[in-house]
Amino acid sequence: MNSAALTFLAFVASTLLITHWAARRTRSRSDFYAAGGRITGVQNGFAIAGDAMSAASFLGLIGLTFTAGYDVLYFIVSLGLSWAIVLLFVAERLRNLGRYTFADAVCLRLEARPIRSFAALTTLAVAVPYLIAQLVAAGTLVQQLFALSYVQGVVAVGVLMTIYVTFGGMIATTWVQIIKAVLLVGGGVVLLVCVLAQFDFNVAAMFRRAVEVHPRGLALLRPGGLYGGDMITVLSLSLAFIGGTAGLPHVLMRFFTVPDAREARQSAALGLGLVCSFQLVVFLTGIGAIALLANHPVYSPDGINVVGGSNMVAIHTAREVGGELFMGFIAAVAFATILAVVAGLTLSVAATISHDLYASVLRHGQSNEIEELRVSRATAILLGVLGVGLALLFEGQNVAVLATLPLAIAASSCFPVLLLVMYWRGLTTRGALAGGYTGMAASVGLVVLGPSVWVGAFGFDEPLFPYAYPTLFSMPLAFLLAWWFSRTDLRSAAVTERGGFDALLVRMLHGGARDTQTHREH
Amino acid sequence: MGGALVLLVLAFDFLSVFAPGFMGAPLLPGAVAGRGIHFAVFIMFAVIGVAIACVRLLNREEAHGAVRGDSPPGP
Numbered sequence: 207m208n209s210a211a212l213t214f215l216a217f218v219a220s221t222l223l224i225t226h227w228a229a230r231r232t233r234s235r236s237d238f239y240a241a242g243g244r245i246t247g248v249q250n251g252f253a254i255a256g257d258a259m260s261a262a263s264f265l266g267l268i269g270l271t272f273t274a275g276y277d278v279l280y281f282i283v284s285l286g287l288s289w290a291i292v293l294l295f296v297a298e299r300l301r302n303l304g305r306y307t308f309a310d311a312v313c314l315r316l317e318a319r320p321i322r323s324f325a326a327l328t329t330l331a332v333a334v335p336y337l338i339a340q341l342v343a344a345g346t347l348v349q350q351l352f353a354l355s356y357v358q359g360v361v362a363v364g365v366l367m368t369i370y371v372t373f374g375g376m377i378a379t380t381w382v383q384i385i386k387a388v389l390l391v392g393g394g395v396v397l398l399v400c401v402l403a404q405f406d407f408n409v410a411a412m413f414r415r416a417v418e419v420h421p422r423g424l425a426l427l428r429p430g431g432l433y434g435g436d437m438i439t440v441l442s443l444s445l446a447f448i449g450g451t452a453g454l455p456h457v458l459m460r461f462f463t464v465p466d467a468r469e470a471r472q473s474a475a476l477g478l479g480l481v482c483s484f485q486l487v488v489f490l491t492g493i494g495a496i497a498l499l500a501n502h503p504v505y506s507p508d509g510i511n512v513v514g515g516s517n518m519v520a521i522h523t524a525r526e527v528g529g530e531l532f533m534g535f536i537a538a539v540a541f542a543t544i545l546a547v548v549a550g551l552t553l554s555v556a557a558t559i560s561h562d563l564y565a566s567v568l569r570h571g572q573s574n575e576i577e578e579l580r581v582s583r584a585t586a587i588l589l590g591v592l593g594v595g596l597a598l599l600f601e602g603q604n605v606a607v608l609a610t611l612p613l614a615i616a617a618s619s620c621f622p623v624l625l626l627v628m629y630w631r632g633l634t635t636r637g638a639l640a641g642g643y644t645g646m647a648a649s650v651g652l653v654v655l656g657p658s659v660w661v662g663a664f665g666f667d668e669p670l671f672p673y674a675y676p677t678l679f680s681m682p683l684a685f686l687l688a689w690w691f692s693r694t695d696l697r698s699a700a701v702t703e704r705g706g707f708d709a710l711l712v713r714m715l716h717g718g719a720r721d722t723q724t725h726r727e728h
Numbered sequence: 729m730g731g732a733l734v735l736l737v738l739a740f741d742f743l744s745v746f747a748p749g750f751m752g753a754p755l756l757p758g759a760v761a762g763r764g765i766h767f768a769v770f771i772m773f774a775v776i777g778v779a780i781a782c783v784r785l786l787n788r789e790e791a792h793g794a795v796r797g798d799s800p801p802g803p
Contacts, residue, residue, distance in 0.1 A: 276762075279740075287771075429748040486769065
């Protein structure tokens with residue numbers, strides 16, 4: 207058994223033990239959805255960082271730095287800003303308003319049933335493509351790293367994520383994220399230190415070497431390697447990250463796991479610090495990887511392409527600086543990263559289906575906790591089966607689009623509604639639904655017509671919509687329609703909804719009794 | 729503070745797209761890493777700095793509020 211398999215098995219064993227422990231502590235709905243609000247700010251900060259640091263932000267960005275150089279910085283600075291937006295504008299207010307899902311916060315002032323239906327649909331639209339992309343990545347990675355088949359990899363991840371969520375709920379999911387974040391940050395820092403050691407810890411020498419060996423030379427460290435002079439794509443990408451991060455349901459759920467707004471604030475700040483620092487580590491490691499691997503006869507004979515694809519750059523670098531043992535460790539950490547992220551996604555879907563859709567929309571708030579928990583667990587199992595089935599169906603397909611969609615949808619539907627409900631008195635249910643649904647439809651439609659699907663998946667020569675990220679168009683459209691339909695809403699209910707803003711503001715700023723909140727059920 | 733960070737990122741995007749020569753030029757003579765890379769690193773540290781400042785400020789305000797006996801009015 208190699209070091210990768212050993213490390214991964216140790217991770218799985220420890221997380222299953224935690225799930226066993228968490229299962230005994232998960233007795234109520236509050237325990238299942240929000241860990242009973244008993245997670246500390248520091249623990250939640252690590253868990254938030256775990257949610258934010260997917261395999262794409264580690265393997266993907268190191269690989270992209272290797273091929274595109276400077277332009278990776280667009281991703282990195284946008285990601286940093288996105289967490290500042292979460293901290294400054296969302297975390298604390300959301301914690302004071304919500305209980306289990308972001309719809310709880312929105313429904314305090316708006317009509318509950320249509321808003322909860324919208325929340326359930328957007329959560330599914332965000333989580334399912336994200337889940338499939340992660341499972342497909344897991345299946346591909348497992349073939350390259352553990353000498354297992356694609357099916358075995360997908361099934362292993364699907365079964366484990368279902369076990370974590372079904373038995374351990376939010377407590378187990380949080381601890382899986384914490385362990386993964388510690389492993390990933392620790393592994394990333396050790397990898398960077400080992401890379402820098404090759405250059406006697408002289409960063410300038412590492413950059414010089416990278417420029418010398420890369421076919422693009424000095425152009426590698428200049429803008430234009432990926433997007434050229436395409437301002438629209440760059441702005442769309444930035445907006446997708448900024449709004450998307452603050453609108454991802456599984457990230458928003460994290461703020462309900464801490465006891466108060468102060469802890470929510472501290473957890474967001476710690477998560478931000480970890481994510482930003484980690485992104486800098488990733489960029490420097492990418493530059494180091496160029497210096498070490500470009501034109502290497504084993505890893506990159508032509509200097510641009512890497513054996514096994516760009517996602518393997520981090521793994522090859524680990525092997526080059528630390529041998530088979532370290533490579534195995536980094537590979538296992540990458541696989542554990544996927545596992546933790548899919549567990550978080552599954553929990554967010556289970557929560558919205560049982561809490562928003564089943565309990566509030568279908569049962570009109572008449573269901574009891576046991577019933578709701580049963581639906582949650584059944585949803586997690588169903589999603590596990592569905593996710594594995596779809597991942598098997600998508601084997602060998604181009605799933606890049608599935609990674610693009612979630613951020614675009616979250617930025618164009620959840621984020622505008624959440625921001626407006628917290629900051630604009632004039633928002634009404636009609637405006638929120640018009641903006642939210644249109645933003646979702648526009649982002650999905652434009653991604654389908656764009657280069658990722660129209661050319662990448664359907665095989666047409668030219669895309670009908672020229673940009674990979676539609677957020678520059680879909681997000682303003684969502685805000686505009688939310689504003690227009692709210693302004694022109696003359697119903698008597700709209701007057702009540704606008705009037706409810708003052709009470710909401712007091713609650714946002716000072717907190718309130720979360721478990722006694724009453725929603726506007728119609 | 730949030731607005732300043734948004735402006736910094738927008739400035740980074742605009743300068744990188746419309747002035748790639750400027751952003752790619754070395755900050756110091758003889759250096760390889762250009763202004764853009766240093767600017768990006770500065771933005772990331774600015775984000776972390778703003779986060780620390782924001783948390784400290786709000787915690788202090790909360791502590792002062794508690795000393796004055798400002799009880800939250802509740803919903």
